[in-house]
Amino acid sequence: MRKPKMFSEFFKNNGLLMGGILMFLVSFWIIVLILLPQLSMLDFSFRYNLPPALQGTEADSYTLDNYRYLVFGPEGASDAFNKVDLMVFVRTILAAMAVTVLNLILCYPLAYFLGQSKGGGFIRLLVIMLVIPYWINEILRAFALRIIFGDGGVLNGVMMSLGLIDQPYDFINADIALYAGLGYAYILLMLFPMYNVIESLDRNQIEAARDMGASWVRIHRRIVIPHAKPGIASGMTMVFMLSAGALAAPQVLGGTSSLWFTQLVYQWFNDTLNWQQGAAYAIVLLVASIAIVLGFMKIFKVNMGDIGK
Amino acid sequence: MRSNILFGRVALAVYLVIFFGYLLGPLLVMGLTAFNSAPFPSITPWQCYTYEWFGALFQDERILNGIKHSFIVGIGTVILSVSIGLAASLVLTQVWPRWRSTYYTIIIAPILIPGVVLGISTLVFWRRVSEVFGENAAFLNNGLFLTIIGQSTFIASYCMLVFVARLQRFDTGLTEAALDLGATHTQAFRKIMLPFMRPAIASAAVLAFLASFENYNTTTFTFGAYPTLTIELSQMVRYGINPSISALAVIIVALTVFAALAAEVYRRRSKIKSGDIKPGKGLPAWMFGNVATILLVALSFVVIAMVYSAQAYSPAQCKIDYKAERQIENQTRIEALQKARREARQNAAPLESITSEPPSQGAGAFGSVFAPTNLEDAAGTGSEESGTPEAPASPFGSVFAPNNLEDAVGAGKN
Numbered sequence: 214m215r216k217p218k219m220f221s222e223f224f225k226n227n228g229l230l231m232g233g234i235l236m237f238l239v240s241f242w243i244i245v246l247i248l249l250p251q252l253s254m255l256d257f258s259f260r261y262n263l264p265p266a267l268q269g270t271e272a273d274s275y276t277l278d279n280y281r282y283l284v285f286g287p288e289g290a291s292d293a294f295n296k297v298d299l300m301v302f303v304r305t306i307l308a309a310m311a312v313t314v315l316n317l318i319l320c321y322p323l324a325y326f327l328g329q330s331k332g333g334g335f336i337r338l339l340v341i342m343l344v345i346p347y348w349i350n351e352i353l354r355a356f357a358l359r360i361i362f363g364d365g366g367v368l369n370g371v372m373m374s375l376g377l378i379d380q381p382y383d384f385i386n387a388d389i390a391l392y393a394g395l396g397y398a399y400i401l402l403m404l405f406p407m408y409n410v411i412e413s414l415d416r417n418q419i420e421a422a423r424d425m426g427a428s429w430v431r432i433h434r435r436i437v438i439p440h441a442k443p444g445i446a447s448g449m450t451m452v453f454m455l456s457a458g459a460l461a462a463p464q465v466l467g468g469t470s471s472l473w474f475t476q477l478v479y480q481w482f483n484d485t486l487n488w489q490q491g492a493a494y495a496i497v498l499l500v501a502s503i504a505i506v507l508g509f510m511k512i513f514k515v516n517m518g519d520i521g522k
Numbered sequence: 523m524r525s526n527i528l529f530g531r532v533a534l535a536v537y538l539v540i541f542f543g544y545l546l547g548p549l550l551v552m553g554l555t556a557f558n559s560a561p562f563p564s565i566t567p568w569q570c571y572t573y574e575w576f577g578a579l580f581q582d583e584r585i586l587n588g589i590k591h592s593f594i595v596g597i598g599t600v601i602l603s604v605s606i607g608l609a610a611s612l613v614l615t616q617v618w619p620r621w622r623s624t625y626y627t628i629i630i631a632p633i634l635i636p637g638v639v640l641g642i643s644t645l646v647f648w649r650r651v652s653e654v655f656g657e658n659a660a661f662l663n664n665g666l667f668l669t670i671i672g673q674s675t676f677i678a679s680y681c682m683l684v685f686v687a688r689l690q691r692f693d694t695g696l697t698e699a700a701l702d703l704g705a706t707h708t709q710a711f712r713k714i715m716l717p718f719m720r721p722a723i724a725s726a727a728v729l730a731f732l733a734s735f736e737n738y739n740t741t742t743f744t745f746g747a748y749p750t751l752t753i754e755l756s757q758m759v760r761y762g763i764n765p766s767i768s769a770l771a772v773i774i775v776a777l778t779v780f781a782a783l784a785a786e787v788y789r790r791r792s793k794i795k796s797g798d799i800k801p802g803k804g805l806p807a808w809m810f811g812n813v814a815t816i817l818l819v820a821l822s823f824v825v826i827a828m829v830y831s832a833q834a835y836s837p838a839q840c841k842i843d844y845k846a847e848r849q850i851e852n853q854t855r856i857e858a859l860q861k862a863r864r865e866a867r868q869n870a871a872p873l874e875s876i877t878s879e880p881p882s883q884g885a886g887a888f889g890s891v892f893a894p895t896n897l898e899d900a901a902g903t904g905s906e907e908s909g910t911p912e913a914p915a916s917p918f919g920s921v922f923a924p925n926n927l928e929d930a931v932g933a934g935k936n
Contacts, residue, residue, distance in 0.1 A: 223616060228707025238609035243628055246675040250643035251635075257646045323541055326534065339538075341782045346545050348778045350736045352755045353771045357548035359759070360555055360563055360768075367551055367565060397544065450634065458636020461738045465759050475638045475739075482642065482743060492646060495639045502636065516623075 258493035279493030298477060305474040306501065308388075309457040312395045313449050316403040319396070320448070324404055325437060328411030329419070347401045355394050355465035362390035362466070386468035394462040399455045403448035410444030411437065446515040450506050457502045474498055549775060556768035559841060563765040570840035573832040576773075579766040588754035591666065592735050595750055598670035599677055599734040600727050606674065607681025607726060608719065611689055614682075630683075632676035637739025644672035645743050665746025672744045677733050681726040688722035776825065783818040790815075 224232040259275045283302075286295030330336050346354065361367045362384035369381040384390045414437065422432045438445070463473030478498065481491030510516075555563040559570040579585060610629050617625050632640065645668060652662035661667055696718075700710040716723075738752045745753050758767055 226616060227612075231707045231711050235609045235613055238606050239613050242606045242610060242675075242678055246671065246678075247628065247632060250640075250647035250675075253647040253650060254639070254643040319541065319544075322534075322537055326538075337786065339542075341786065342542060342546065344782060345775065345778050346549055348732055348736075349549060349771065349774055350752055350755060351738050352752055352759060353552070353767070353774070354548070356563075356755075356759050356767065357552035357771070360552055360565075361548055363564075365562075365564055370565075397548070400545070454634045454636060458638050458739065460638055460742065461756065464756065475636070478638055478642070479742070488642075488646065492642060495636075495642050498636060499639045503634070506634070 254492045255496060257489055258496050260489050262487045262489045279490045280497070282490065283494060283497060301472050301477060302474050302497070302501075304471070305457055305498075306505065308392065309395075309453050309502075310505075312392060312399075312456045313403075313453045315392075316396050316400050316452050317445065317449060320400060320404040320407060321445075324407035324411055324441075324444075325433075327408050328414065329416060343401060343404065346397075351398060351461045352465065354398055355462045358390055358394045358397060359385075359465055362393070383468075385466065386470065388468055388471060390466040391463060391468070391471075391473075394466040395456045395459055398459065398462055399452045402451040402455065406444040406447040406451075407441055408444075410441045414440045442513070442515060446510065446513065450510075453506060454502055458498065549771070552768050553772045553775060555765050556772045558765065559844075561764055563763065563768050569844050571835075572841075573835070575764065575766040575769040576832070578764065579769045579773075582766060584749075584754050585751065585766075585770065588749055588751035591745075591748045592751040594666055595669050595673065595741075595748075596731045596734045598666070599673045600730045602670060602674040603678040603681050603730045604723060604726050606678040607730075608685055608723070610678065610682045611685035612715075614686060615689055630679055633679045635676065637676070637737065638743070640675055641672050641740040641743030644668055644675065644740070663746070665744065665748035668744035668746060669741050669748070669750065672740045673734050673737050676740070677730045680733060681730055684722050684726040684729065685719065688719060692718055776821075779821060780818070783815075783821065787815050787818060 223236075226232070227235060258279055259277070260273065261276055261278065263273060283295060283298055286292060286298075327336060327339065349357075359366070363369070364381045364383065364385075366384075368384065369378075372378050373381065418436055419432055422436055427435070458475060459473065460475045460479060463476055464479075467473060467476070474494070475498070478491050478494045481487050481494060485491075551565060552563070554565045556575050557571050557573070558565055558568055559572040559574065560568075614622070614625065614629075648662050648668055648671065652660070655662065692715075696714050697710050700714050701707070705713065735750075736752060737750075738756060741750055741753060742756070749757075755767060755770075
């Protein structure tokens with residue numbers, strides 16, 4: 214009963230033409246761009262990889278095979294579980310978490326400094342300098358780190374000429390380059406949400422706490438961090454989701470022996486041409502990372518509405 | 523107390539240097555590699571200062587095509603995602619309160635969905651749609667169409683956030699007044715809402731274009747026969763490259779810095795006009811003592827100077843010199859190896875007859891050249907180890923300088 218009333222009110226407020234355009238654009242976005250493709254991918258992940266001739270015939274039925282493959286591996290394999298892929302999955306999730314926490318630690322002081330400073334030319338300059346790397350292509354950013362971390366790279370060159378090491382150290386295969394690259398790629402998505410919230414914190418609160426003898430640690434724990442919680446949650450969510458779903462950095466900076474989960478998805482699609490299997494892997498990644506984010510949001514009592522502020 | 527403050531300041535300065543070093547250092551290094559004539563992007567063996575990679579960049583057919591596709595996709599994405607984002611933000615202000623958080627969750631979700639997943643779902647969905655429509659809807663499988671659709675899915679969310687921030691300051695009384703005075707809804711939108719939203723539309727458009735231009739994760743599944751610049755770059759990075767990619771990065775960074783400084787100058791200027799700050803004294807009026815303006819002018823001078831010098835400057839002589847130097851270096855190295863081999867032979871002579879010397883003996887001779895002491899000398903520890911029994915090895919130490927090792931590595935890469 215209420216629904217029609219809401220719609221009629223909407224059209225009354227916006228007029229028939231404008232209301233119609235708004236409705237059309239929003240429903241096009243939500244239904245055609247967001248919901249249907251996801252559902253279509255979900256449906257796809259439950260199907261067999263069939264040649265075109267067999268599609269739509271009886272063989273084209275639903276199956277759990279694609280998911281079974283991720284957990285147990287191909288039929289008749291020697292291992293009980295698909296150890297390789299599962300390890301890649303676990304490693305991706307854990308490493309993405311580690312990158313998120315490291316970014317938080319690295320960004321918090323700067324966000325506090327920028328947020329509580331009184332503005333001025335120096336701060337503007339710092340903000341401009343922050344934005345510049347973000348406008349550079351993700352591939353190029355990863356590539357810049359490859360120049361630094363590669364075998365014949367700058368870091369090895371400097372360390373060898375200083376006599377710290379006598380053989381080039383393989384940063385790429387040790388995954389140091391990958392973690393540095395992932396942290397580098399999304400660091401600003403951690404910084405800016407925190408900066409925005411801390412900026413809105415009344416400076417008098419900190420002064421008052423300090424006057425009353427609160428220690429530096431206590432001020433942050435009791436005043437700044439509770440106030441910045443939405444920003445911290447927003448930043449951590451974005452960094453975690455983006456690092457877990459990153460493809461460019463692992464492709465450019467990843468070692469030869471270690472893969473990122475998205476690279477497996479990529480291989481199923483572009484090398485093996487088994488789209489159904491790839492879709493199943495993508496669904497697993499999506500569901501797992503959303504579940505982790507929602508779980509942490511529940512633990513730290515953050516609302517979805519805080520994200521993206 | 524005072525020393526405490528001082529310590530805090532020093533710690534802050536160190537931290538800022540580390541943070542910005544991490545952020546800008548890699549870009550700086552990459553920028554330098556664009557001017558080194560070494561065929562693989564690197565700065566340590568520095569060979570010759572050169573502009574050749576910029577030339578190579580503008581002759582690379584694939585990069586130019588990629589830029590073209592990127593622009594087409596970017597413009598399409600800007601149009602689609604800005605209009606969707608604007609509509610979504612307007613609906614958000616009016617949606618029934620109880621639905622509000624659900625609605626917000628749905629429209630914010632594309633930011634959080636991994637780009638890979640968006641690309642795959644777009645590809646799978648539109649292939650099915652085109653199967654339903656058959657031949658006469660071939661554009662549904664077109665790479666440009668798919669890329670625009672796939673990117674807009676999440677870029678619209680970014681735009682929506684920009685608009686929501688602006689709409690919070692909108693006075694709905696204005697629209698109501700216009701409607702009361704007899705304007706139609708369309709007129710009210712065009713005359714009141716659009717002018718109010720114009721700055722937000724501009725920044726959303728810039729944001730959308732940049733996000734589209736640099737997107738990789740989604741595009742890599744949807745591009746089809748139209749690789750964008752990012753796709754071309756990723757393929758170059760993965761399958762062998764020369765520094766022309768760094769040259770491209772230099773151009774992008776320069777454009778970015780220009781745009782950022784120009785925006786800053788513009789902001790400053792409008793503030794002066796509105797009387798918020800007073801122009802400085804002692805400088806020409808157009809500079810009004812603004813750091814950003816001075817930097818902008820300085821940067822323009824540097825660029826102009828570089829373009830001019832690029833026409834006159836030729837690294838050919840330097841390259842010849844470098845080649846000759848390398849030849850001499852190689853010559854000494856070969857001589858050193860031969861000498862070492864002779865010595866090894868002389869040592870081995872009492873044990874075996876020289877004529878029937880097996881090849882493995884030769885390898886052994888090499889082994890002594892690559893003895894640990896050589897490497898230590900090369901690393902420049904400065905320790906006086908020439909007193910060891912392998913005294914003849916120390917002269918080779920300078921031959922096996924760090925550069926040589928890197929050259930070997932670089933050669934291995936090529």
